[in-house]
Amino acid sequence: MSPTPISASISASSPPVPAPAVALDEVTRTYRSRAGSVHALRGVTHAFAPGTFTAIMGPSGSGKSTLLQLAAGLDAPTKGRVSITGTDLGRLNQTALTKFRRTAMAFVFQSYNLLDALSAFDNVALPARLAGRPVERHSVLDALERVGLRDLARRRPPELSGGQQQRVAIARALYGRPDVLFADEPTGALDRTTGREVLALLRTAADDHGQTTVMVTHDPLAASYADETLFLADGQMVGRLRHADATAIARRMSELEQR
Ligand code: ADP
Ligand code: MG
Numbered sequence: 001m002s003p004t005p006i007s008a009s010i011s012a013s014s015p016p017v018p019a020p021a022v023a024l025d026e027v028t029r030t031y032r033s034r035a036g037s038v039h040a041l042r043g044v045t046h047a048f049a050p051g052t053f054t055a056i057m058g059p060s061g062s063g064k065s066t067l068l069q070l071a072a073g074l075d076a077p078t079k080g081r082v083s084i085t086g087t088d089l090g091r092l093n094q095t096a097l098t099k100f101r102r103t104a105m106a107f108v109f110q111s112y113n114l115l116d117a118l119s120a121f122d123n124v125a126l127p128a129r130l131a132g133r134p135v136e137r138h139s140v141l142d143a144l145e146r147v148g149l150r151d152l153a154r155r156r157p158p159e160l161s162g163g164q165q166q167r168v169a170i171a172r173a174l175y176g177r178p179d180v181l182f183a184d185e186p187t188g189a190l191d192r193t194t195g196r197e198v199l200a201l202l203r204t205a206a207d208d209h210g211q212t213t214v215m216v217t218h219d220p221l222a223a224s225y226a227d228e229t230l231f232l233a234d235g236q237m238v239g240r241l242r243h244a245d246a247t248a249i250a251r252r253m254s255e256l257e258q259r
Contacts, residue, residue, distance in 0.1 A: 019086035020047035021180050021212035022071050027080035029066050029235075040066040042235040043080065050085075050179070053206040053213040055223035057249070058232030059257050064216045065184065067232065071214060072182050073101050085179050102131045105180040106173035108202075110188035112165045114157040114172075120144060121153040124172045131176075143175040144168075147201055163194030170201050174209070181205055183215040187222050199225040220249035231256060 029041040041063045048054055056064050069075040070082055073089045082089045084104050092100055106127075107113075114123045124143055125135045144150045147167035157165050166186065173181055183202060187195035203225050205211040215226065223229045224246040231239040233256050241252060 018050055019083070021050045021052075021085055022048040022214060023081075023083040024067075024071065025081040025083070027067075027070055027077045027082060029063075029070060029075070030078045039235050041070070041077075044232075044235075044237050046230065046237060048180075048212055048214060050212055051206055051210040052228070053203060053226045054215070055226035055229040056214065056216045056232065057218070057220075057223055057229055057253055058238075059253075062232040062256075063235040064232055066235075068182055068184055068214065068216055072105055072107065072180075073097055099131075102127065103176065104178055105182060106176060106178040108166070108169050108173050108181065108183040108186045110185040112157070112162075112169045112189075114165055114168055116157050119154050119156055120149060120160070120168045120171075123157070123168055124175050127172065128176060133176075140175060143171040146174060146204075147171045161194070163190055163197060166190060166194070166198050167201065170198065170205075174205060174211070177209070177211075179212060181211050181213045183213065185217060186215060187217070187219060192221075195219075195222065220246040220253060223249045233259060 024044050024046050027041055027044045031038040031040055044067065056067060058064050070077055073082065076090065087100060089097060115126070118126065121140055121144070125140050128135050141150055141153060144153050147170050149164060149167055149171065152160065152164065157168065160168065186202070187198055190198060199222055202213050202215065206213045217223050224244065228240055228242045229244060229249055230237055231252060238256065239252060241249060
């Protein structure tokens with residue numbers, strides 16, 4: 001048995017401080033091209049607490065997609081640091097990062113990103129299969145049950161409505177029990193009623209399963225499902241609203257768009 005490290009015995013006597021699920025520390029991203037430099041993000045700092053649901057809003061070009069890409073380790077900051085559940089992504093090599101991303105996080109996109117040739121069941125199981133993890137039939141069906149699609153497990157995406165396809169994508173994201181769920185305009189292609197179903201599922205992921213959810217949206221009603229909405233403008237965080245309703249969020253957005 002190895003001796004207990006001193007740091008472990010110290011932290012055992014003081015209350016544990018959970019690492020943020022996602023931490024952005026002075027994150028800057030500059031795109032350089034022959035045409036010049038674009039400062040997509042300028043020193044953004046924010047900690048997303050475990051089990052919270054956060055919306056990101058801002059005018060077109062304000063840096064929302066860039067922020068999501070960096071937070072998910074799909075792109076690296078020009079300056080600053082991104083950590084997920086205490087792991088500094090900048091310290092992982094490409095192989096370790098890919099492996100880490102597969103277990104720690106999942107994505108839901110506006111365009112669903114399902115494979116049309118596979119059944120709903122196989123779409124949900126695919127990431128686990130790609131990661132070389134065993135796939136248990138009952139737990140795939142449980143994930144489909146959570147989104148109300150257990151009975152349609154054998155259908156392929158072209159045989160499902162848009163809302164049903166997005167729910168398959170959410171089941172796929174939830175199946176691996178990732179700590180963090182990133183969603184980029186998840187309701188952008190859905191009608192209002194179906195959009196609400198999808199948002200309620202994201203709410204449940206945070207509330208009942210402790211999954212930290214970060215969602216980019218243009219829709220104040222969608223943002224009102226979140227615990228907090230962060231506002232970006234010109235690559236900087238310019239405001240935040242907690243537990244706000246759609247009207248208050250829409251008002252803040254129109255102020256930003258008039259800047
Ligand atoms: P949003 O998602 O809020 O619309 P983005 O994060 O996509 O904003 O973009 C922020 C800024 O960075 C914009 O000015 C955009 O044109 C620029 N940008 C985004 N991606 C690239 C890229 N790959 N190369 C150059 N500029 C980019
Ligand atoms: Mg975008």
